[in-house]
Amino acid sequence: MSSCEQSSVDKPERVWCDGCYDMVHFGHANQLRQAKKFGKKLIVGVHNDEEVTLHKGPPVFTEEERYRMVRGIKWVDEVIEDAPYSTTIATLDKYDCAFCIHGDDITMTADGRDTYEEVKNEGRYKECKRTAGVSTTDLLGRMLMLSRIHHSREDAIDQEIEKTRSLSTSKCAESPWTRVSRFITSTRTLMEFSAGNKPQAGDKIVYVSGAFDLFHIGHLCFLEAARALGDYLIVGILNDQTVNSYRGGCHPIMNLNERVLSVLAYKPVSEVIIGAPYHITGELIDQFNIAVVVQGSRVSHHQSPEDTEDPYTAAKERGIFTTIDSGSDVTTDAVIQRIFDRRLVYEARNAKKVKKELAAVEALQKMQNGNGKLDTRNAVVIDTSNL
Known part of the structure; x- marks a missing residue:
């Protein structure tokens, strides 16, 4: 039996993860799921x-x-x-944790030391696989560049990746952790993120819908308030074309699959409807036995200028529509504005991170062992294929 297949009896009581968790995305959630x-x-x-600012x-x-x-992430x-x-060992001992778990990327202090040394x-220390195709640096880059590459055709994405690689002046072609990439969703990934619980007889089912782009504290507060209205919360995630029709520009910043996983990672959510x-409609309400349809009072109505029909008409006619106040002023627009207000700072942050990672890759390549594999400095690499 491998380390990742331990029975619950063999597992330590408490294990530790840590990080900045800024712009929390499904990659962070997936690392915590594995941990x-x-x-x-x-x-x-x-x-x-x-x-965070220092390092x-x-x-x-x-x-x-x-x-x-x-705190809101289900794992x-x-x-x-x-x-x-x-x-440090002192930190693990203070909180009675057997060991620390981190993804297989490199995290360094301001002076270039491995934070897990x-x-x-x-x-x-144990290691699990990071989620390829997403990073905070990547999401910041999408907003800073107002890029729509994440919605492009496969050949266009390939061209952008090659262009980015060709611009590198380092001996290492690129950092394996910070780069133009794309996330590929599988049914296994969806199953890993889904709670898999069906509504029970008598459960009051609540429904909300929206883009849920760049999942943030405003979204979480809204979903927690919505879940409090019933026993089972279904979240409808609008597809990319629909979101772009009323948001325009490069929206959504995250594509449908990325947004689905981001929402599924949170405790209030029971189930999502993809696209x-x-x-x-009344058909949707009947199919999922929805008792309450909820809209947030602090978010602008997601309706395109060409569409004059209220998307909540059927729920209002049945008397099951309500609005709630999330208590948070944070919106996706507000998050983007935060970044644009400090555009130069975040551009410098991204560039610095890439430079440090390229230097680390080059150093690791010099430490290759006889099998052609990188020496990960005493890391215990765990096979996560069965996690």
Whole structure:
């Protein structure tokens, strides 16, 4: 039996993950999902704004927003605020965690040291696969460039990737962690993220719909408030074409599959409808036995100028429509505005990160062992194919 196939009896009581978790996306959630497999409880340390700014540059979201977002992820049992940027044995012991788990990318301090060096040297570090095709750096780049490459044809994406690679002046063609990429969704991935629970007899089913682009604290607050109205929350995710018809420009920033996984990662969500219909029809209401249809009061109505029909007409006619106040002023537009207000800072942050990663790749290549594999400095690499 491999390490990733341990029975629950063999698993330690508590295991540790940590990070900035800025612009929390499904890649972060997938790493936490995998980490949870190694212990009975997953404890997640989140760095404060001062630490993030020192080592990576200013975060887009405040520490309080980031703490709340990580707490909302379904595989997280406990969040430790103000976690140190470099993970130490003292930290693991303080919170009774057997070992630390991180993705197979490199995280470094401001002075270029591996943030997991101490726990690696002591054999209390395990590694899982990062989610290829998404990163905070990539999402920032999409917004800074107003790029629509994530919606392009396959050949157009390939051309953009090759263009990016050709611009590199390093001996390493590219960083394997920060680059133009694309996420490929499979049914297995969807099953891993889905709770898989069916509504029970007598459950009050609540329905919401929208783009849920760049999933943020405003979305989470809204979904938590919606779930409080019933027992089972279904979230309809509008397709890319529909979102673009009323948002225009490069929207949505994240494509449909990325948005679906982002929503599925959160505790209030029971089920999603992928590519949900724009108009919430009586047929949809009947098919899913929906008791309440909810719209947020702080979000602009998702309706294109050409469409004069209210998408909530059927729900209103049945008397099952309601609006709720999420209590949060954060919207997708507000997130994008935060980034544009500090555009030069985030461009410099991205460039610095890529440069550091390229240097790390080059250093690792020089440490190759006789089998042609990279020496990961005492890392325990876990096969996550069965996680």
